[in-house]
Amino acid sequence: MAEPLRIALAGLGTVGVGVIRLIETNRDMIAARAGRPIEIVAVTARERGKDRGVDLSPYAWVDDMQAMATRADVDVVLELVGGSDGPALTLARAALDAGKGFVTANKAMVAHHGLELAELAAMKQAAFAFEAAVAGGIPVVKGLREGTAANALDRIYGILNGTCNYILSEMEQTGADFGEMLASAQEKGYAEADPTFDIEGVDAAHKLAILAAIGFGTRIDFEAVRTEGITQVRAHDIAQADSLGYVIRLVGIATLSGEGEARRLLQRVRPCLVPFRHPLAAVTGPTNAVVAEGDFSGRLLFQGAGAGDKPTASAVVADLIDIARGQAGAPFSVPSTSLVECAPADPGERIGRDYIRFTVADRPGVLAEITAAMRDAGVSIESLIQRGRDTEGGNVAVAMVTHEGPEHCVGKALDLLEGSASLTAPPLVMPILKD
Numbered sequence: 001m002a003e004p005l006r007i008a009l010a011g012l013g014t015v016g017v018g019v020i021r022l023i024e025t026n027r028d029m030i031a032a033r034a035g036r037p038i039e040i041v042a043v044t045a046r047e048r049g050k051d052r053g054v055d056l057s058p059y060a061w062v063d064d065m066q067a068m069a070t071r072a073d074v075d076v077v078l079e080l081v082g083g084s085d086g087p088a089l090t091l092a093r094a095a096l097d098a099g100k101g102f103v104t105a106n107k108a109m110v111a112h113h114g115l116e117l118a119e120l121a122a123m124k125q126a127a128f129a130f131e132a133a134v135a136g137g138i139p140v141v142k143g144l145r146e147g148t149a150a151n152a153l154d155r156i157y158g159i160l161n162g163t164c165n166y167i168l169s170e171m172e173q174t175g176a177d178f179g180e181m182l183a184s185a186q187e188k189g190y191a192e193a194d195p196t197f198d199i200e201g202v203d204a205a206h207k208l209a210i211l212a213a214i215g216f217g218t219r220i221d222f223e224a225v226r227t228e229g230i231t232q233v234r235a236h237d238i239a240q241a242d243s244l245g246y247v248i249r250l251v252g253i254a255t256l257s258g259e260g261e262a263r264r265l266l267q268r269v270r271p272c273l274v275p276f277r278h279p280l281a282a283v284t285g286p287t288n289a290v291v292a293e294g295d296f297s298g299r300l301l302f303q304g305a306g307a308g309d310k311p312t313a314s315a316v317v318a319d320l321i322d323i324a325r326g327q328a329g330a331p332f333s334v335p336s337t338s339l340v341e342c343a344p345a346d347p348g349e350r351i352g353r354d355y356i357r358f359t360v361a362d363r364p365g366v367l368a369e370i371t372a373a374m375r376d377a378g379v380s381i382e383s384l385i386q387r388g389r390d391t392e393g394g395n396v397a398v399a400m401v402t403h404e405g406p407e408h409c410v411g412k413a414l415d416l417l418e419g420s421a422s423l424t425a426p427p428l429v430m431p432i433l434k435d
């Protein structure tokens with residue numbers, strides 16, 4: 001058998017321990033498929049003595065994480081620490097600069113610095129891979145990079161955050177409370193170290209920016225992703241959506257439009273109403289799903305576990321196997337210097353239907369004021385639902401569904417209502433996902 005591929009592993013949390021277990025469990029099979037053994041030689045984390053439920057004695061313990069980058073007995077540095085900058089980024093730069101392969105699950109770092117790292121990797125002829133960074137165990141980076149390589153794509157969208165999907169689908173199915181489900185997602189190892197990245201949509205935005213670059217051949221533009229999380233979604237919205245034939249999911253959508261100079265990229269992460277019949281409606285728990293529409297392939301659906309130790313480890317080790325086989329390839333499908341700039345699209349130009357939830361004072365004339373604002377802004381109302389007298393403090397929730405129209409009209413209507421004494425809380429707008 002050929003020489004082993006020697007790994008230095010930084011980070012022994014949910015994913016790091018998952019990788020150790022996977023390599024130990026499937027050692028012989030992995031060696032056979034990779035054509036050579038994959039061996040962890042050195043590990044590091046914050047606390048040396050912590051019981052992680054795995055035996056670390058076969059591996060050298062390294063106190064200084066950065067020292068891993070230059071060890072002579074290491075071929076690939078595996079970063080499972082997290083954080084867009086700081087020690088993870090320093091390690092990435094040092095490892096690639098030293099000509100080591102570099103594998104990471106760190107979407108925050110790839111979204112912010114992926115192009116720089118890809119350029120460094122190309123210069124040093126070193127492998128750089130991050131399958132686990134997008135949609136955990138789903139081979140969607142590989143799927144887009146290789147499987148759809150012959151297609152022009154104009155829309156990539158999906159459920160990209162396991163924590164949010166777990167929270168929303170549990171709230172929907174069991175009536176569970178948001179905070180309780182977030183704590184449960186953290187306990188199960190789905191959430192980021194800072195879970196606001198999950199619930200505010202930032203984690204999904206990191207992943208969407210990476211997918212857009214791979215699928216469209218555009219330079220990563222994380223700053224242009226318009227991001228809303230799920231913290232404003234109430235049990236009432238979930239129940240209302242259900243009565244209308246929808247579930248609520250946090251969806252990331254990247255759309256490429258126009259040609260040449262007029263080419264525009266719209267990247268958004270938002271809670272959306274998903275029709276029961278749409279494949280994304282059946283995606284529950286920490287599962288992720290990505291839809292890519294190719295001009296020849298048609299609609300492709302990639303679905304699987306988006307978070308958790310085992311699925312994420314599966315994606316990490318798949319990257320290591322590719323490197324062992326000498327098949328790592330260009331991380332963004334084309335050399336990073338060939339990725340093109342694409343200006344952001346105006347979200348107001350989106351044509352679609354929206355769900356709008358108003359929280360209003362329970363008194364006469366309020367609905368007339370809302371519908372007048374809609375009329376004046378050119379928004380056509382498909383349905384308006386106020387069921388009974390609600391909740392706290394004399395407030396009532398009113399749900400509206402619009403007919404298809406330009407999004408800027410909805411924005412104008414909300415501007416007209418801004419400051420109205422009838423509205424006791426800011427409205428929540430959620431688009432209705434098209435089939």
Ligand SMILES: NC(=O)C1=CN([C@@H]2O[C@H](COP(=O)(O)OP(=O)(O)OC[C@H]3O[C@@H](n4cnc5c(N)ncnc54)[C@H](O)[C@@H]3O)[C@@H](O)[C@H]2O)C=CC1
Pocket residue numbers: 010011012013014015016044045046047065080081082083087105106107108132133136189190191192193306307308309312
């Ligand atoms: N948990 C999941 O389901 C998934 C996580 N990821 C990504 O994988 C990476 C790791 O995530 P988890 O394993 O969940 O995190 P974790 O918080 O469970 O583990 C992080 C590990 O890094 C170590 N660490 C942190 N800062 C360090 C430092 N300055 N020096 C040395 N060690 C340090 C910690 O001691 C810990 O062992 C993150 O980038 C995350 O976004 C990606 C896909 C799924």
Ligand SMILES: N[C@@H](CC=O)C(=O)O
Pocket residue numbers: 133135136160161162163164190191192198203306307308
């Ligand atoms: N926190 C992330 C983990 C995987 O990327 C999620 O919940 O999806």
Ligand code: NA
Pocket residue numbers: 131132133134135136137138139140141315
């Ligand atoms: Na993946």
